[in-house]
Amino acid sequence: MRASYMVASFAATVLIMMLACKREQRVFDPGSAGSQMADSVALNEVHAGGTVAPPTAAQYQESAYAVSEGKRLYVAFNCVGCHAHGGGAIGPALMDAEWIYGSHPEQIYSDIVQGRPNGMPSYAGRIPDYQVWELVAYVRSMSGQLPADVAPSRSDEMPVAKAEQARPTEHPSDEYPQKVERAKP
Amino acid sequence: MILLAQVPGFRGNQTSLNPVGPAAAHIEHTFSEMFWITTAVFCLVMIAIVIAVARRRHSLDDIPDPQPTGEASDRRATQAVGAAMFITVALLFVMLISSFRTSRALGAMNNDQALTINVYGHQWWWEVEYPNDNEPYKIVETANEIHVPVGVPIRIHGTSRDVIHSFWAPNVQGKRDLMPGYETEVMMQIDQPGRWRGQCAEYCGEQHAHMSFFFVAEPLKQFEQWMNAQAQTSSAATNAQTQHGQQVFLTHACVMCHTIRGTTAGARVGPDLTHLASRSTIAAGELPNSIGNLAGWILNPQSIKPGCRMPPNQISGSDLQDLLAYLETLR
Numbered sequence: 397m398r399a400s401y402m403v404a405s406f407a408a409t410v411l412i413m414m415l416a417c418k419r420e421q422r423v424f425d426p427g428s429a430g431s432q433m434a435d436s437v438a439l440n441e442v443h444a445g446g447t448v449a450p451p452t453a454a455q456y457q458e459s460a461y462a463v464s465e466g467k468r469l470y471v472a473f474n475c476v477g478c479h480a481h482g483g484g485a486i487g488p489a490l491m492d493a494e495w496i497y498g499s500h501p502e503q504i505y506s507d508i509v510q511g512r513p514n515g516m517p518s519y520a521g522r523i524p525d526y527q528v529w530e531l532v533a534y535v536r537s538m539s540g541q542l543p544a545d546v547a548p549s550r551s552d553e554m555p556v557a558k559a560e561q562a563r564p565t566e567h568p569s570d571e572y573p574q575k576v577e578r579a580k581p
Numbered sequence: 582m583i584l585l586a587q588v589p590g591f592r593g594n595q596t597s598l599n600p601v602g603p604a605a606a607h608i609e610h611t612f613s614e615m616f617w618i619t620t621a622v623f624c625l626v627m628i629a630i631v632i633a634v635a636r637r638r639h640s641l642d643d644i645p646d647p648q649p650t651g652e653a654s655d656r657r658a659t660q661a662v663g664a665a666m667f668i669t670v671a672l673l674f675v676m677l678i679s680s681f682r683t684s685r686a687l688g689a690m691n692n693d694q695a696l697t698i699n700v701y702g703h704q705w706w707w708e709v710e711y712p713n714d715n716e717p718y719k720i721v722e723t724a725n726e727i728h729v730p731v732g733v734p735i736r737i738h739g740t741s742r743d744v745i746h747s748f749w750a751p752n753v754q755g756k757r758d759l760m761p762g763y764e765t766e767v768m769m770q771i772d773q774p775g776r777w778r779g780q781c782a783e784y785c786g787e788q789h790a791h792m793s794f795f796f797v798a799e800p801l802k803q804f805e806q807w808m809n810a811q812a813q814t815s816s817a818a819t820n821a822q823t824q825h826g827q828q829v830f831l832t833h834a835c836v837m838c839h840t841i842r843g844t845t846a847g848a849r850v851g852p853d854l855t856h857l858a859s860r861s862t863i864a865a866g867e868l869p870n871s872i873g874n875l876a877g878w879i880l881n882p883q884s885i886k887p888g889c890r891m892p893p894n895q896i897s898g899s900d901l902q903d904l905l906a907y908l909e910t911l912r
Contacts, residue, residue, distance in 0.1 A: 424787075424887040472850045473837055522837055524892040552743065552761075 422461045453501030456526075456533040460546045466534025467548050467560075469527055478515065481556050482538040487515060491538045491557075492566055499541070499568035504532045540565035595778040597751040601798070602770045604687055604754045611683045615676050622672065687755065690768035695734040698727060702739070702746030702759040702781065705788035705889060706852055706865040711808065721811040722840075724852035725865045728797045730804040731774050740764045744786065750779030750796050758783055771798040778866070787888035793866035814843030815855045815911050826907025829900045834892060841911065851891065857911045864889070872905050879904070 456462040470476060478487030488496065497507050508528050511518030519528070537547040540563040547560040557563075593599045600606040639645050699710040711721040729735055739748055741759040749756040754769040771777065781792040799807070818824040830836060831846060838850035846854075857863075861870055864886055868874040877884075879901065882891040896904065 422888070424883045472848075474848075521832060522834055524834055524894070527892055 421459055453505070453529060453532060456529040457501070457536065457542055458546060459533075460548075462530045463533045463537055463542065463546055464548050465527075466530035466532070466537075467551075469523075469531055470534055473519075473523065473531075475531070483557070490535055491563065493539065493568050495568050495570065498570050499536070499539075500570070501529075501532050501536065504535055505529065508532070534560075537561075539563065539568070541568075541571075593752075594776075595751055595780065599752055601752045601773040601775070601777060602754070603772070604690060604769045605752055607683045607686045608755050611676075611679045614679050618672055618676060622669075687768065690734065690770070692734040692736075692768065695736040695768065696730070697736045697738055698729070700727070700737050700739040700748055700759070702741040702743075702748065702785070704743050704786050705781070705792040705886070707748075707792070707794045708742070708852065709794075711811075719812045721808055722853040723811060723856065723860065725794045725862065726797055726860050727794060728799065728804055728807050729771055730801040731798050732770065732772055733801065734768065734770050737767045737769065738764065739767075745783050746781050746785050746792070747783035748779065749782040750777050750794070752777045753779070753796055756782050771796060774798050774800065788886050791865060791867050791886055795862070795866065810859070810912075811856055815841050817843070818907060818910065822903050823907040823910050825900075826903035826905070829896065829904040830907060833896060834894055835904075838891070854908070854911060858909050859912050872909065875908060876901060876905055 456466075478485060479490050482491035483489055488494070495503075497503055497512060505528055507516060508523070508531060509518065509520050511520075523531070533542065534548075536542055537560040540547070540560070542560075544561050547563075549559050549561040551559070597605060597609055597612065600609040637645070637648075697712060699708075699712055701708040701710070707725050707727075709723045709725070709727050713719045713721075737748065737754070737757070739757065739759045740763060741761045743761060745761070746759045747756050748759055748767070753771055754767055757765055757767040759765065775798055777796040777798065779794045779796065781789055783789075785792065818827045827844065830841070831844065836846045836848065838848050840847050840849060840853045840855065842853070842855040858870070862868060863870050863875060863878055864882070867886060868878065878891075879894055879896065881893040882889055883893055
């Protein structure tokens, strides 16, 4: 009887540890420079290791480490200067449900890389690809689009708003289409 | 190792047993006192145990009668234990007073005329700033290499920019923790010219072990020359190659984190590179500052110092050559 309890608790522990694995997975060395992508364009088709799959937004949105790196870069690269900590200032707010150029990860990626009229500069070539994706993941966590086990739970500075983890999920209209009510006869 | 250090003329680097300034000398004095007292006590205890064991050795077959005790032997035992306790407490007081005197002496080093140097701990490097309130355009900023004049009192004023670090050059001063959001000061002075290595002494993440710095102690005149050179903006790019190298710097990821005074690069995430080529190491003492190391570091810092904040960079061969040529001019 006792043995079966022990086996069960051991199995449960292993299961919990396996669940936790991905969340904290850290890849420091994304490979030699030649094998990477610059702005989703491979620099050179011939390189060691064959072609590399383009990074997917999902792999960054599932890693708590990537999101917290995004949070650090958000301040380091002075996104804060215009967008503040999500509330917006010179630039639009990022923690609400309104997205001028769309709320999907690929759309946010293009906003950062291409820039947008009336102020948003282009960071093409300035920010390595994987760091742009980390920023994308963090920006989406600001309006509660990421699961709570991935979104940051605390800030290094004095918190000015609720932690990203504790924010209510906003519903951007392009991801959550409103029901169109038919005209009643 | 410690015994070796008692040999006169011991010249170890990054060890508190070879003090090169008054602060470290006070600390070394207390350490030696405690070391010799505890060594003597340890030896006496060991000798007493060996004598006690040797005097009452018996074979297993011949179990001896218990030692007879009487009034006289009880009195002797009481006296011996009492004397040992008295000596123990007395020695503890000797060490306490020694430690107290060292703390007093370190506190008394405080000097309003001291040269102030700001040191900020980062994951995983040291930002160094020589403030100048009267002439702010002469503020000197560098990283991982702290030039100081010999024989001048110095105040290190420090804090951390991220997690807890600890600033410790054992030959020069006592360990001082740098806490985020809390500023601290430690006084020191170096009397021997040379390069004295220091190291972060509080675990601060993946690359804690590779977070070192150097005190470069030099005569006052040489130090002032160094300060004047460092206060200048970067040297202008003069030929086509270095001009292109500068453009590479300003149009790639470098510009997002680094400052080169005299150009439009002004980000404050990574070390100030205005006089990069005048420093002898890169990556917080990790590698000697050579063109080859710099090239490897720029292309993939993550293979050298995994987890560090600098991303791998994709720069074509010719662009990299020009960039390196430009960085080499930053003397």
